[in-house]
Amino acid sequence: MLTFAPETPRSHCAAWPVEGSCTQRAHMTLGRHKRSSPTFSLPRERGQFSVHQVLAAPAGPERDRAIDEWCASVWDAFRDSTAEVADLLRQHGIG
Numbered sequence: 001m002l003t004f005a006p007e008t009p010r011s012h013c014a015a016w017p018v019e020g021s022c023t024q025r026a027h028m029t030l031g032r033h034k035r036s037s038p039t040f041s042l043p044r045e046r047g048q049f050s051v052h053q054v055l056a057a058p059a060g061p062e063r064d065r066a067i068d069e070w071c072a073s074v075w076d077a078f079r080d081s082t083a084e085v086a087d088l089l090r091q092h093g094i095g
Helices: 020-032 051-056 061-077 079-091
Strands: none
Touching: 051 061, 061 079
């Protein structure tokens, strides 16, 4: 069973944080299927951390932490879409 919650996002990789190569494989899998993608409602609040803050962080461990914080912020903002994202991943054999 796929456990998919904003606090512990999962893909076809076993642990969070998900390694970049796992995310890349998930995107490649999704891209191979030529179905229409679901439309997700944009949340009013889109997170407390922005990509601009990630880009402003120095490369290395500090930027890695900024990426993790940004990802957590995005998952939290889109928490109401968790079931839809999990369904999409299941439909494509990811999860």
